[in-house]
Amino acid sequence: xxxxxxxxxxxxxxxxxxxxxxxxxxxxxxxxxxxxxxxxxxxxxxxxxxxxxxxxxxxxxxxxxxxxxxxxxxxxxxxxxxxxxxxxxxxxxxxxxxxxxxxxxxxxxxxxxxxxxxxx
Numbered sequence: 001x002x003x004x005x006x007x008x009x010x011x012x013x014x015x016x017x018x019x020x021x022x023x024x025x026x027x028x029x030x031x032x033x034x035x036x037x038x039x040x041x042x043x044x045x046x047x048x049x050x051x052x053x054x055x056x057x058x059x060x061x062x063x064x065x066x067x068x069x070x071x072x073x074x075x076x077x078x079x080x081x082x083x084x085x086x087x088x089x090x091x092x093x094x095x096x097x098x099x100x101x102x103x104x105x106x107x108x109x110x111x112x113x114x115x116x117x118x119x120x
Contacts, residue, residue, distance in 0.1 A: 005119045008112035009079055013064035016057045023054030060086055083113040
C-alpha cells in the first residue's frame with residue numbers, strides 16, 4: 001500500500017510540474033492556449049499572472065517531492081499538508097474557473113491523501 005501511496009503522490013507532483021511548464025513557459029504558445037482555452041490576446045494579457053500561478057504550483061510539486069524523499073517520520077505529515085493544499089486549491093479552482101480542475105487536480109490529490117492515510 002505504501003507503494004501505491006508513493007505512486008499517487010508522485011503522480012500529483014508530476015501533474016503540478018507539468019502545470020508549471022504550461023503556466024510559466026507555454027502560456028502564450030499554442031499548447032498552453034489550447035489547454036487553458038485562451039485566445040492569443042488573453043494569453044498575452046495574463047502571462048504574468050500565469051507565471052505567478054506556475055511558481056506556486058512549483059512549490060506544491062516541490063513539497064510533494066519532499067514528502068516522498070523525507071525520512072519516514074516526516075512522510076505522512078508533509079505529504080498530508082501538501083496534498084491537502086492541492087485538493088483545496090483544486091476545489092477553489094473548480095468552483096471559480098472550471099470543473100475540469102476537480103478531475104485533474106482535486107481527485108488525484110484526494111486519492112493520494114486517502115492512500116497515505118490508509119497505509120499503516
